[in-house]
Amino acid sequence: MLPLIGVTLDSESPGGYSAYPWYALRRNYAQAIAGAGGLPVALPHDPALAEHYLARIDALVVTGGAFDIDPALYGATGRHATVTLKEDRTEAELALTRGALDRGMPVLGICGGMQLLGVALGGSLIQHIPDAIQGALEHEQPNPRHQPGHQVRILPGTTLAAITGTTEMAVNSAHHQAIAAPGPRAVVNALAPDGVIEGVEDPAARFCLGLQWHPEFLIDPGDRLVFDALIAACRR
Secondary structure, three states: OOOEEEEEOEEEOOEOOEOOOEEEOOHHHHHHHHHOOOEEEEEOOOHHHHHHHHOOOOEEEEOOOOOEOOHHHHOOOOOOOOOOEOHHHHHHHHHHHHHHHHHOOOEEEEOHHHHHHHHHOOOEEEOOHHHHOOOOOOOEOOOOOOOOOEEEEEOOOOHHHHHHOOOEEEEOOEOOOEEEEOOOOOEEEEEOOOOOEEEEEOOOOOOEEEEOOOHHHOOOHHHHHHHHHHHHHHOO
């Protein structure tokens, strides 16, 4: 049987596409998982159902989105003016992520999902990169997301290095926040040229990986290898 991969959804308020609240998921998330041999299934935002979902899925993918995590969740006392929240989504994703980590389930966090994974692992976030890092790259790249925005350096000795077999990847970039400190359970596995943390992992886990870019666009050969490794971890 194909491993069942739970994929978190984005949510939007009424207006535009529908007159009612709606969920959203970019198609290439599901395509990348299916292409690696997994069976993607969408996970609605209900923390009370988190354990029921986790009892049925084999791995969790926490997706990205144009919103931020409440700074109070990682101990910050202030909130930058650029921070926008989707509190229901964050509550549900934290319940799923913490539950998956407790179970030793494979977890892949993508972009905002990496930031949430970082917080779940005890880390903290930079609330707005341009205000925190002098001379930072343009991490909200102006070119389309299916094109690379910059390179990242893959740190030797990490799980990500073992998966990709390389020291550098071309990635897209669609974020204004980043991991500030990885926390006691996590290590950094990738860095942008300006020093921004682009990846974290829990080296003690079967598979626990966070990537600041969007590997579902399959821009670099290493992106496909990440999804292959996620599915392979489900079979161990």
